[in-house]
Amino acid sequence: MSTKNVLAATAAILLVSSAAVAAQTPTRLNQFNDWGSYSYDSAGGKVCYILSTPKKMEPASVDHGDIFFLISQKPGQNVSYEPQVVMGYKMKEGSKVTVDVDGKKYSMFVKGESAWMENAAEEPQLVAALRNGKAMSVGAVSQRGTGTNYAYSLAGVTAALNSIKSCK
Numbered sequence: 001m002s003t004k005n006v007l008a009a010t011a012a013i014l015l016v017s018s019a020a021v022a023a024q025t026p027t028r029l030n031q032f033n034d035w036g037s038y039s040y041d042s043a044g045g046k047v048c049y050i051l052s053t054p055k056k057m058e059p060a061s062v063d064h065g066d067i068f069f070l071i072s073q074k075p076g077q078n079v080s081y082e083p084q085v086v087m088g089y090k091m092k093e094g095s096k097v098t099v100d101v102d103g104k105k106y107s108m109f110v111k112g113e114s115a116w117m118e119n120a121a122e123e124p125q126l127v128a129a130l131r132n133g134k135a136m137s138v139g140a141v142s143q144r145g146t147g148t149n150y151a152y153s154l155a156g157v158t159a160a161l162n163s164i165k166s167c168k
Contacts, residue, residue: 030163033156037163048073048167050160054138054150062142065089067150069138071127073167081127081161083108085115090143098139101129101154115140131158 026040029048034055039048049072057064065088072082085097090113097108097115106126108115117123130136136152 030160031156032159032163034153035156035160037160039164039167046167048164050157050164052152052157055153056151058149059146062146062148063088064148064150069136069150069152071130071161073164081123083117083123083126085138085140087113087115087140087142087148089113091115092141092143092145095141099126100137100139101126101133102135104129110140127161130154131161 026038029037029039031037035050035052037048037050039046041047049070051068051070054067054069057067066086067088068086070084070086072084073080083099085099085108091097091110093110095110096118097110099106099108106122106129107118109118117126133154136154138150138152140148140150142148
């Protein structure tokens, strides 16, 4: 992942973090194939996350900006793994983001340029599907009504998740 992408991801994460004021620049911990692991200190303690960018973006004719799929771990906040999508554009208000792992679909609610699991109880199921999956795609609708789709590699996701398991 390029430095530009990491900085953009950092900015995106800090924007959506409730502890953005106290957050510092994230530290890159490691790279596991297509997934990197990162951490930063916030007022609520250390936050660790893994991050990947799409291998394919459709339609090819539009400017997607920087797109990220990340899973964060926030010790001390009773959050095990929290999946999130960060787009390089605002999504259509009231629309849903669909995450498809090997044919099993998960729904995310949209707020601005980000999306989170609609049903938080499904977060562990999505993470387990990623660990065992072969392919993931993410579908969204831009504020202008353009349907977009992103294909991700799952190579390295398990090792990356394992690397932040003991985040403290």
